Amino acid sequence: MDKTVKSIATNYGLYLGILLASVTVLAYALNLEILTKWWIGISLFLVIITFGIISITQSKSALEGFISFKDAFTSYFITVLIGILISSVVSVIIFNFIDPEAALTLKEKIIEASVEMMRSFNAPEDDIAEAVIKMEEAPSQFAIGSLVQSLFIQLVIYSVIGLIASLIMKKTNEDI
Template identity: 45%
Template sequence: MEKTLKSVAVPYGVYAGLALSIVTVIAYAFSLELFTKWWLGVSNFLIVLVLAIFAVLAAKKIKTNDYFSFKKAFTAYFIVPAIGLLIAVLVSILIFNVVDPDAALTVTEMTAETTRNMMENFNVPQADIDKAIADIQSSNQFSFLNQLKAYVFQLAFFSAIGLIVALIFREKNPNA
């Protein structure tokens, strides 16, 4: 059976989703405060990026009669964040909307306090701090709709990076 681009990239998307889900479950189980740490977001970003690049490299090794075009490189890349982030969002929705909705409130309060401290350190005017805190407290970042919006924005962000990755790893058309 000949491997296809999708059959090579899909497992990397599943691995990304599992890794992001494990990070979420561990943060939930050990300390909700971890959800307010900047390095958690950076580590999640790196997990997806590295696995997406591995998917592109694996897809490039598939022997076909055609060259590894920009479209093929981008497709292999895009599959990973699309699947991985979707799995992570579903796990997050399950945890914060079904299993423990009170955890969402706790994380929101912690996020508001972290934001307040950061803004005070940057000498932001009190009126702006109060507005930012009110905005955080009035929106439920863990609602189904807000998580889906976050998924779309993250996918757009990773797609922009994917364009660069695809440019780097594509092969030029030998017939052009």
Template identity: 40%
Template sequence: MQNSPSFKSTASTYGLTLGIILVLFFILIYTFNLELITKWWLKLVEFFLIIVIALVGMSKCKKAFNGTFTYKYSFTSYFIIIVIGLSIYTLSSYLLFNFIDPDAAQYVLDETIRMSRNMMEGFGAPESEIDKAIAKMESENQFSLSNQIMGLAITLIFYSVIGLLLALIFREKDTTAA
């Protein structure tokens, strides 16, 4: 389709926008209260922020597309936005916790361990199981490149499932097919 580059360009722009907004969001949290990184409700805010920006981007891609915006094009626009945005976000997290401020990574790990211990104790887990889980958390570097890439892949799978559903909303049925 002759309009593909325009819609892909629009999706890329929204992907960059998503990445920049997520990085700014992350920097604000890092600057003002690093402990917030471990809060579940902040992940919920982040989730809605990602979905809203992806929806706006998909809508703009649909307008930039001068043909039938099929399911394929709808999902492709969403996927481009998500891949670019989350890749930028993951890269910034990796750089911060491994090169800029490794002490922040240790603080986040300590807070995560504390919260995990409290949660497991609240559920009545045996002390031996709690100790085993905490030893595993301490032995792995959650901010290593391989763990960050693995986390990105899992996150992309999660958001892709959502994207498959959202693409149904934005698609147009191909009326030229017999």
């Protein structure tokens, strides 16, 4: 693989990581409840995919308009991996070392938002109570084990999307 692809992907991964970490830090500093909003989750999901696709596009441009499926996927994957790793490390630092109480507050706000959403869908109160008990008993989402599991699941989901994007974006030079 061309060194250019790796450097482009690494740069975009760093930009993505800084953006994701900034969102976490700003939400922590301004209002933790921001992190419970569904639209933030969807927005960040789309931002991550966009950065991965931009990385493929820039790598393709650097390779004179041609990119193999492998290079396209590698560019996407490195970008996404670096970005979510940086974001996860920042979350661990904030919610486990700087302010563990914020993690508990955020968990409470997530439970409240979940209850509100379940009620808006007319879920039975028994089901809501059961869901609340499960959420309260669950380990913190910022515990190292939970974050590693979440990171793995995210990588699988983003990889499937990256495989599709790479398939669409690949372009081989027929003259070679």
